[in-house]
Amino acid sequence: MRIGILTGGGDVPGLNSAIKAATIRLLDAGHEMIGIRRGWYGLLHFNMDDETSAQQFTMRLDRNAVRTVDRTGGTFLHTSRTNPANVKAKDVPEFLKHTTVFASGLADRYDFTQHVLSVLRFLGIEALITIGGDDTLSYSLRLHNEGFPIVAIPKTMDNDVRGTDYCIGFSTAVTRALDFIHNMRTCTGSHERIAVIELFGRYSGETALVSSYLGNVDRCLIAEVPFDIEKLCDYLLCDKRTNPSNYAMLVVSEGARPKDGAMIERGEADAYGHRKLGGIGDYISEQIKRLTGEHTMYQNVAYLMRSGAPDALDVMVSSNFGALAADLLLQGRYGRMVALQGGKYTSVPLTEVGGGPRPLDVAELYDAEHYRPRVRNVENKPMFLY
Structure with missing residues (x-):
């Protein structure tokens, strides 16, 4: 053949x-x-x-x-x-x-x-x-x-x-994201700021969720659960105050959206109806500054998650x-x-x-009230929990 x-x-x-x-x-x-x-x-x-x-x-x-x-x-x-x-x-x-x-x-x-x-x-x-x-x-x-x-x-x-x-591709993406999260801690901690790290994930928040779970970040926003920006800011302020190094870490899926808004899209839709995403982390970073007066560090990891060997x-x-x-x-x-x-x-x-895409089991893997991973039980789950 x-x-x-x-x-x-x-x-x-x-x-x-x-x-x-x-x-x-x-x-x-x-x-x-x-x-x-x-x-x-x-x-x-x-x-x-x-x-x-x-x-x-x-x-x-x-x-x-x-x-x-x-x-x-x-x-x-x-x-x-x-x-x-x-x-x-x-x-x-x-x-x-x-x-x-x-x-x-x-x-x-x-x-x-x-x-x-x-x-x-x-x-x-x-x-x-x-x-x-x-x-x-x-x-x-x-x-x-x-x-x-x-x-x-x-x-x-x-x-x-x-x-x-x-x-x-999933394991490498999580490995890359975890490295970036840990590396960002040095800058964020040195300047006592709130870090906002944006990862890929249009409809599925699994990459952000698993990376946050393994990296022990303070808060994580996933594509499946709309967020309340004021409540998020309150959580991050508390996270920062209770951290001996006076900083906080937030990971965001590119498909995350506020409760009263939509995903941040730009450009023309492709052949499958998708427009490019990117910028929700920047929006959140600016909102954190506006609502709290705190300085932030925003990093969109984007294509680096899937680059390299x-x-x-x-x-x-x-x-x-x-x-x-x-x-x-x-x-x-x-x-x-x-x-x-x-x-x-x-x-x-x-x-x-x-x-269509497989949905994330939010109830089993995520605390939607407090915007953070919460794995309730790992027994009989796949290696990557999902």
Whole structure:
């Protein structure tokens, strides 16, 4: 078989390890591997009448191509936030504007799934491994429903894909965040201030919650629970006064929102309907100054959480996920997503991702009244509690 592999959505450490493991396993079984560059964007923009498209959007994967890729983070195949089933009129490739799908020119969005399937047939790709989060995997499910052989690998530092206890990138994100939290203590304590550290997390507060739990921060705001800024300020003032070093630490999910407001978004929505987040920590920092008169230190960790090489846990999980995905293809078990459940590697139907991001168990893991982690019981919980 000729098998394709791609990554989509935000990059996380561990993607290259998964690509390498799947590639080596399938090469050893006698199959051919083709890397799709730039995720779904590469398939959408592939022009079958342009001989340069193959070089631009695909690459043959052999042992030398993947030999050293697992030593670094990111994805050497590159990535995008493209959804071929929901393409804005202005983003339609020029060569597709002559197709019947675009002919009317009256719609705001267009579905080019049939073009993607045609490209896969043109390239001779008989099955596809897709690595991504809820959005990327939702389009994988679409192709599966169209009858194309798919096996998926979950990745997101939010760790909120349904059907698995763990997603590639989460451990490294928490490790990075924990380092930043502890490092910020030296500056914050030296100047006797209130630190506001903003972490990624659009709909899921797990990264912020687990980082706060392990870092023993004073308060934590998560995306799932709207906050009262005045009550938060009262808590932080008390935290600062009772700390012998006279400082306080607050961690904020980028998707956190005040009770009387909304998430702070900016820019245009992407193909999955998401606008960029970022700035809620700055807003909270300014409100703390206004309401308390205290000086603050605001740090948006942002992309640094997912930059650089993966930690050992993400190397292990991503490598095993890649090998398991290859095994599923070799067994002809299509339409499945590799997973970790109860500490064991397994797979689940790809339809599991159809329900959207997995919700955080706020009642079990968070004190919504006092804005801080509160893990009530760890017995029988997954390693990362969620």
